[in-house]
Amino acid sequence: QVQVVESGGGLVQAGGSLRLSCAASGTIFSINSMGWYRQAPGKQRELVAAITSGGSTNVADSVKGRFTISRDNAKNTVYLQMNSLKPEDTAVYYCNVETWYRTYWGQGTQVTVSS
Numbered sequence: 001q002v003q004v005v006e007s008g009g010g011l012v013q014a015g016g017s018l019r020l021s022c023a024a025s026g027t028i029f030s031i032n033s034m035g036w037y038r039q040a041p042g043k044q045r046e047l048v049a050a051i052t053s054g055g056s057t058n059v060a061d062s063v064k065g066r067f068t069i070s071r072d073n074a075k076n077t078v079y080l081q082m083n084s085l086k087p088e089d090t091a092v093y094y095c096n097v098e099t100w101y102r103t104y105w106g107q108g109t110q111v112t113v114s115s
Helices: none
Strands: 002-007 010-013 018-026 031-039 046-052 057-059 067-072 077-082 091-099 103-105 109-114
Touching: 002 091, 002 103, 018 031, 018 091, 018 109, 031 067, 031 077, 046 067, 046 077, 057 067
Parallel strands: 010 109
Antiparallel strands: 002 018, 018 077, 031 046, 031 091, 046 057, 067 077, 091 103, 091 109
């Protein structure tokens, strides 16, 4: 049984910061990448940032320079430091864990940025 659990969402004013964490636990092998997606009301889920086990990152243009993704391979944990938040960053943020045999998703954590 694999669990993917996010934490760190909440309500913040524009210009503020939040740090999301996601931990994968249970019987899980060979994680290739971990990352964050988000989905705003009425919109499709989109990639925010992802990081491979080797440390290569893929970051959406809309958050470059404001969000930083990092990972602790030993703990199967990924972090998303979000700075200079904007109202358009408001969404449910989902953690994504990619292995060679399947993809796991967390339950999502709400991030709300007020103007």
